[in-house]
Amino acid sequence: MTAQLHFAVDALALQLLLERAQRLIDIVVANHDLHAAVLSIHVIEAGTASMLVKIRIKSGKQACPSEARRITEHRLQDKRSRPAPGDEAVGAAIAALETQRRSGYAAKMIEDIPLADLRPRLVGAMLPNVPFDGWTALARDAAADSEGIDRDIAAMALPDAAAMVDAFTARADAMMTEVMTGAIAAAGPGGMKIRDRIRLALRTRLEQADEDREAVRRALTLLANPAHAGLAARTLWRTTDAMWRAAGDTATDFNYYSKRAILGSVYSATLLYWLDDDSDGHGATWGFIDRRIDGIMAFEKTKARVTNSFKDWPNPARFLGRLRYPAV
Numbered sequence: 001m002t003a004q005l006h007f008a009v010d011a012l013a014l015q016l017l018l019e020r021a022q023r024l025i026d027i028v029v030a031n032h033d034l035h036a037a038v039l040s041i042h043v044i045e046a047g048t049a050s051m052l053v054k055i056r057i058k059s060g061k062q063a064c065p066s067e068a069r070r071i072t073e074h075r076l077q078d079k080r081s082r083p084a085p086g087d088e089a090v091g092a093a094i095a096a097l098e099t100q101r102r103s104g105y106a107a108k109m110i111e112d113i114p115l116a117d118l119r120p121r122l123v124g125a126m127l128p129n130v131p132f133d134g135w136t137a138l139a140r141d142a143a144a145d146s147e148g149i150d151r152d153i154a155a156m157a158l159p160d161a162a163a164m165v166d167a168f169t170a171r172a173d174a175m176m177t178e179v180m181t182g183a184i185a186a187a188g189p190g191g192m193k194i195r196d197r198i199r200l201a202l203r204t205r206l207e208q209a210d211e212d213r214e215a216v217r218r219a220l221t222l223l224a225n226p227a228h229a230g231l232a233a234r235t236l237w238r239t240t241d242a243m244w245r246a247a248g249d250t251a252t253d254f255n256y257y258s259k260r261a262i263l264g265s266v267y268s269a270t271l272l273y274w275l276d277d278d279s280d281g282h283g284a285t286w287g288f289i290d291r292r293i294d295g296i297m298a299f300e301k302t303k304a305r306v307t308n309s310f311k312d313w314p315n316p317a318r319f320l321g322r323l324r325y326p327a328v
Contacts, residue, residue: 115157119167121147122154126164131214135161135222162231165219169235173242176205180246195293197247202267202289206274217275240264266292
């Protein structure tokens with residue numbers, strides 16, 4: 001906004017009432033032979049709104065300081081008694097901007113929740129848009145708007161596609177664990193064998209993702225990128241670990257790693273098979289899972305038989321230990 005003010009010859013002071021944060025600022029500019037100088041002042045800047053006031057002063061006579069002070073005091077008293085034309089509009093505009101700013105801060109304070117709790121909520125709201133927009137900021141912003149979450153906070157929770165896919169798999173792991181815990185508890189102690197629990201874990205994970213197959217496909221496309229190889233390995237290990245823990249596995253030896261590695265290979269192959277399965281009720285996928293589990297159980301039986309066959313053989317480690325620390 002540009003205002004051009006013209007004064008008489010003996011006008012030596014200029015006063016401008018600026019309101020910012022509900023207070024008045026009086027600026028007095030002495031006209032000391034300025035010769036059409038331009039003074040630019042930023043009045044307020046809130047969000048994207050800003051007001052620029054430009055004052056153009058015409059040259060005039062120079063007066064003594066006492067006269068300038070007297071005129072300034074007179075105008076200050078006059079300004080307090082009656083508002084200048086246009087002050088009401090300026091004040092209303094500033095008040096509106098201040099209200100908008102405060103409401104924005106209030107919205108951010110309402111969403112002041114841990115980001116770890118915000119990620120699953122955002123991912124769930126993103127899933128309807130992922131088949132069209134992918135794991136992008138566009139889908140994230142749409143989810144934030146639908147959930148009433150500030151977009152800046154959503155960007156902090158899910159800054160990029162890798163974070164979105166990571167949160168997506170973590171959310172699926174938590175949902176699968178919750179269902180398995182209830183099913184195993186309902187079956188009672190000894191009600192389900194280990195192979196049945198693993199089969200339940202694989203089926204539950206895929207059944208829960210049935211309505212979001214395209215989102216899963218896009219997630220796998222991102223994880224197949226060599227740049228995200230670390231993320232792919234981490235999410236796969238986390239998923240298989242969640243399955244074994246939900247199944248009641250308590251191994252802490254080498255079996256802890258071998259079980260998760262074997263289940264990881266089975267789950268990866270099953271996931272790819274499931275994405276292209278058009279059979280009724282995914283019957284082909286469930287048959288594929290049964291065949292893979294049967295293969296694992298056969299391998300475990302063979303490994304146990306071979307291990308038992310070497311159980312009575314001399315232990316080289318014990319022999320070497322006796323050489324290093326002979327019995328006294």
